[in-house]
Amino acid sequence: MSILINILLMQDVTMADTFRADGKIYVVVAIISVILAGLFAYLFSLDRKISKIEKEIKS
Template structure:
């Protein structure tokens, strides 16, 4: 019986000491940024740039369409 408890204790101590090792083996990610919500700022910045880019391309597209129409009417 004593032997069983000895084994069980050894196992528990072993597990407890190896737990931080398991944690260290996990690859580091930007978990803090996700937990405090700052990642949403990054998403918002990128979306702003994307929307600006698309608005610009759309405005060029419209300008060319207008020029094409004018050109068609002239000739």
């Protein structure tokens, strides 16, 4: 198992280096951040709706 991890860590990450050199890494990070923020907002909204339905069922 540790041999596999060592092989993966020793690989060159040329795509990430290219994005970083071109300044596009910030665009990638921004897009991922927006997607995660939207996902968390959706989950929070869904949790509130489910809690409201559970309260209605109990009463």
